[in-house]
Ligand SMILES: NC(=O)C1=CN([C@@H]2O[C@H](COP(=O)(O)OP(=O)(O)OC[C@H]3O[C@@H](n4cnc5c(N)ncnc54)[C@H](O)[C@@H]3O)[C@@H](O)[C@H]2O)[C@H](O)CC1
């Protein structure tokens with residue numbers, strides 16, 4: 001997946017922000033579909049591309065009248081790249097941010113886990129590990145791409161890991177996602193076949209008119 005991203009970003013497009021927009025919009029829709037009529041969502045956002053997708057979903061959910069609260073693992077001034085860009089828009093929108101993760105998680109109809117994706121490197125550190133523990137108190141938890149703390153390739157959990165009610169993974173199913181409790185969905189983030197071909201993946205789009213598909217894990 002990382003090689004696919006590299007080819008897209010450095011050779012063909014789409015660029016990271018474009019893919020992230022598709023990720024975030026699919027995530028917002030998937031969360032709304034999971035809990036029709038939901039009124040409040042808390043987004044737990046990490047520092048990388050996974051967090052950026054969660055922040056993008058926060059914008060879409062707010063635009064659709066949902067009361068959104070964002071919890072970041074760090075000061076927003078310490079975000080960078082596309083994730084910082086997502087935050088800047090939320091700041092302009094005056095979206096609620098809190099450092100009280102427990103209250104924000106307990107009070108929300110749905111919690112989005114956008115802490116860590118395929119960039120997981122070792123056991124979640126103290127701060128993110130604390131959020132992973134707090135996420136267990138969610139009424140309904142939706143993970144973006146990979147349940148935070150789970151290795152996308154091997155499925156191993158080097159430390160704590162969330163246990164989502166559903167997971168929306170992006171572009172391609174990851175080999176580490178075979179042992180999840182809740183349902184798994186696959187979201188189209190707009191990567192064309194030429195990108196997969198350049199990476200040597202024999203790819204035929206499964207989407208056929210849909211942007212999110214349910215996956216059956218065998
Ligand atoms: N083609 C796609 O599938 C796309 C996926 N997108 C999303 O981006 C993430 C991958 O982004 P990346 O920045 O590479 O990694 P992460 O967000 O998972 O995390 C990196 C970030 O987290 C820190 N970190 C790593 N391990 C730990 C740890 N154990 N404890 C604490 N912090 C940790 C690390 O230092 C970095 O700061 C993918 O999953 C998708 O959600 C793109 O949106 C579009 C293309």
Ligand SMILES: [K+]
Pocket residue numbers: 050113114115116117143144145146147148
């Ligand atoms: K995640």
